[in-house]
Structure formats: C-alpha cells, structure tokens
Amino acid sequence: MYMYFNGEFIRQEEASISPFDHGYLYGLGVFETLRTYKGHPFLLEQHLDRLNSGLRQLQIARQFKYAEVLEWIQKLSELNALPDSYIRFNVSAGPGQIGIQTTAYESPTVIIFQKELPVFKPLREKEIIFLKLTRNTPEMDTRLKSHHFMNNVIAKREVGADPNKEGIFLTEKGFLAEGVTSNLFWIEDNVLHTPAVETGILKGITREFILGLAVKVGLSVKEGFYQKEDLIKAEEVFLTNSIQEIVPVQNCEEHIFSGKNGTYTKQLYHLYHQIVDLHVSTK
Structure with a gap:
C-alpha cells in the first residue's frame, strides 16, 4: 500500500x-x-x-x-x-x-x-450504550480533531470490540455529548435534535452536512444541552461520521427506536447519497 x-x-x-x-x-x-x-x-x-x-x-x-x-x-x-x-x-x-x-x-x-473500506451494509443498525467515562473538556475553546485521543481510546475499551455498538459520552455535568467516533442525533415531533458544540463535542463535518440537509426533508433543527431522558423518548436516533455516513440506532439499553425503518433517517440517507452521486458525476 x-x-x-x-x-x-x-x-x-x-x-x-x-x-x-x-x-x-x-x-x-x-x-x-x-x-x-x-x-x-x-x-x-x-x-x-x-x-x-x-x-x-x-x-x-x-x-x-x-x-x-x-x-x-x-x-x-x-x-x-x-x-x-x-x-x-x-x-x-x-x-x-x-x-x-x-x-x-x-x-x-x-x-x-x-x-x-470495510463492507458497510446500507443503513446497518447499531446499539448505543451510555459510557461511564465522561467526555473530557477540549484543550482549547473548541475541540480540535487532534492527536490527543486518550479519552476516545479508553471509551472504546469500555464499549469493547463489537462493531455494532457505540458508546455515548456524557459531559461531567451529565449532558449528552457525542459517540466515541460519531456525532449523535435524534428526532422527535419533526424536530432534529443534537448536542450543541458548546458541550465540548467535535464539530463534525458530516454533522454540519446533516444539519444542512434536515430542512430539505421537512425537519426543523435544535442544538442544545440535553439529558439522557431526552434521547430515550425519541422516535428515531442515528449517528454520523465521515466514514460510516448515517448509522441508525436500533436500541439503547431496553429502549427500542425505529432504526433503519425510521422515516426521516431513510430520507436523509437517500438524500445524502444523491448528493454524493451528484458530486462524483460532476468531477
């Protein structure tokens, strides 16, 4: 190579x-x-x-x-x-x-x-778990995608090697933050929710892209400080990163979500790939 x-x-x-x-x-x-x-x-x-x-x-x-x-x-x-x-x-x-x-x-x-790339099935589902390890605070005003990766490494060890599970960080104050290698979204009452950058999360590139796509499928967007309970009562939950794109969440502990059958999750996934295809065809 x-x-x-x-x-x-x-x-x-x-x-x-x-x-x-x-x-x-x-x-x-x-x-x-x-x-x-x-x-x-x-x-x-x-x-x-x-x-x-x-x-x-x-x-x-x-x-x-x-x-x-x-x-x-x-x-x-x-x-x-x-x-x-x-x-x-x-x-x-x-x-x-x-x-x-x-x-x-x-x-x-x-x-x-x-x-x-590993072989990713379209809209393959994951389970999420809440990590005991809290998200560390950024070294600077906003989090860099830096070589300081110990917090993520220890979190991944807590989750284990199962590729179908993702750990979700909470902040020291108990607010939802992000996944070990992903940003977190959920949908309730036609609103797309995601933790605010001010919680100390990485401002993900795919995260920003999805926020831009949300209005095109009829969702309003809200970024904020949320508790576990806000996520658990959601209808649809999904994760994003640049490699795995959009990953539906099937369950969190005993709570079941729409997963790959989520209406908006499917719409966002198909719109994402339409834009990818357009990007490739015009280059």
Whole structure:
C-alpha cells in the first residue's frame, strides 16, 4: 500500500518519522478522516477548512489548498487501485527539541494514509450504550480533531470490540455529548435534535452536512444541552461520521427506536447519497 509522506509517494513500510517529532512527544497535531467515492474525496473543502484552522491554533506553519490535496488523494487512489476508500490526512508538528516549544513549528510531518473500506451494509443498525467515562473538556475553546485521543481510546475499551455498538459520552455535568467516533442525533415531533458544540463535542463535518440537509426533508433543527431522558423518548436516533455516513440506532439499553425503518433517517440517507452521486458525476 502506498502513502503520501512529506511530498513523496512511498510504500507504507518505508515510512519513518523522527523520535523528536512533537506529534509523537507531545501529541501536537491534527488529522481528518474522509471517504473517497470513485476516486473523489467527499467534502474535502470542509475537512481542509477545519484542518487548517487547527494548524493555525497549534502554531503549525502550514496551510493546505484544495487543489494540491485533491491531486495527492487522486494519485494515491490510482497507485493503490482504491477508488472507494478511507483516507486519513495527518499533520503533526514535526521535529523539535525536547521540551515545550512556544514558537511556531516550521517543518511539520505530513502524511496521507489510505486503506480499503470495510463492507458497510446500507443503513446497518447499531446499539448505543451510555459510557461511564465522561467526555473530557477540549484543550482549547473548541475541540480540535487532534492527536490527543486518550479519552476516545479508553471509551472504546469500555464499549469493547463489537462493531455494532457505540458508546455515548456524557459531559461531567451529565449532558449528552457525542459517540466515541460519531456525532449523535435524534428526532422527535419533526424536530432534529443534537448536542450543541458548546458541550465540548467535535464539530463534525458530516454533522454540519446533516444539519444542512434536515430542512430539505421537512425537519426543523435544535442544538442544545440535553439529558439522557431526552434521547430515550425519541422516535428515531442515528449517528454520523465521515466514514460510516448515517448509522441508525436500533436500541439503547431496553429502549427500542425505529432504526433503519425510521422515516426521516431513510430520507436523509437517500438524500445524502444523491448528493454524493451528484458530486462524483460532476468531477
């Protein structure tokens, strides 16, 4: 498998980074995960906007343009013969001296990984459980998609390896937050609800995209601070992320939801894929 590494396309087994990289030493770095459909990365511009914002906040002196990243991803897709794939675009601070650095990082390590997508059945359902581990507070004013991933790792261990289960974080104050690797939505009385970004969740790219689609299927949208009870009484519940798209929730503990048969969940899923098909056909 090939990867993009600091301006070159190399075999993954040939890659190496400096032990002095502050991404390794101090977790200074950000990343994006996205899907390609027939070689075209979906919502790439939005992912790059978030990535570039994170780099500025971490004082990593690199900004990425849509055209250059598109070219890299399309080249990788050709080399690996993977038109439909999982992409991870990873930027760490790069090498520095041992010790906390206050000046900007001028030589970041830039890596794009690509791998095959697992086989996802359309609208496959999941069970959600409430985590005992609370969501940690963001390191900055808003949560970055950063290398500080310990909270998610420990949460995943709490859930276990079952791919059909997702853990839901609560904040320290008991408000609904997000999944281990997903954003959370539910529908009640023609209103699409989701926890507010102010709870400390990641402002997901697919989350924002779904909020934009909601009005097109006749839903109003409400972001806020919610309790478990608000979710449990919902008619439809689903999760989103850039790789799995829209994932219906079948149950939470003894509470049963509409799952893949949810009226609005199905509409959003089909509209999502109509836009993906349109995106691919116009490229």
